[in-house]
Amino acid sequence: MANASIPEQYYEAVAHHLPPEQPVGPKGGRPRIGHRVVVRVIWFVLTTGARWEDVPAELGCSGRTAHRRLxxxxxxxxxxxxxxxxxxxxxxxxxxxxxxxxxxxxxxxAFGGGEATGPSPVDRRKSGTKHTLMVDRHGVPLAIRTAGANASDHKQIVPVVLDYPRVKGTPGRPKELPDELYADRGYDSEGTRALLRWLGIEPQIARRKTPHGSGLGKVRWVVERTISWLKGLRRLRVRYDRLGVIVDAWTTLAASVICFRILHHECM
Incomplete structure (x- = not known):
């Protein structure tokens, strides 16, 4: 049987947010496939990178059903x-x-193109998608935004910063924006720095045409590690889905899986 071993603790975290199961109506009919089965198939596709049509029948749910529920x-x-x-x-x-x-x-x-795709400047202008990640000092994914592969890096910073999550969990008002932001030379832009400072964020962005050895890499390396964790979820290595809503679902779901693994020391 195909391996689709979803951790029970992770399913419990998901189930807390899922809508109630729909019972069979008074006229009878085929019961709706249960949430646990569907989440198991979604986990299988996310971790193995399998196509929806290749989901094994023994998992109890077709790929199309899981796609609709996702x-x-x-x-x-x-x-x-x-x-x-x-x-x-x-x-x-x-x-x-x-x-x-x-x-x-x-x-x-991005095989087949789709929403938020564009010619990739690093892949012979083939259709691609760019995921911009924002992580904390430990590499915890806070937000992921998707754009065409030809989108300018420096134009992605402000939108992803505005997705900064208001996280509760400790006494006090949740922060609305970070205090400091690090990025590499690809994000070098005086306009971006000015906007970040206007938002109250101190930018630590490497400048183009300056010698290496600024020391920023001692902080920035965690985002590269998180990118490797993201690619470990094989559905995120190549984009097959044309709809932007599905891509957003995958990226947010991947971020939650990485958070879960960090919480339970599985990424450390």
């Missing part, structure tokens, strides 16, 4: 709530330090 739950905001909930658990556990954030991006090929 979209329904994304549109209902369930994956976003799950992510923020796990960030709150990390904060209570002392594993979240979101005053300082680090931003970097990763480009993946």
């Amino acid at each position: 979209r329904e739950w994304e549109e209902a905001g369930i994956w976003d709530r799950l992510h923020v909930d796990l960030l709150g658990l990390l904060k209570r556990a002392g594993k979240l330090d979101a005053e300082t954030v680090i931003v970097d991006g990763v480009t993946v090929r």
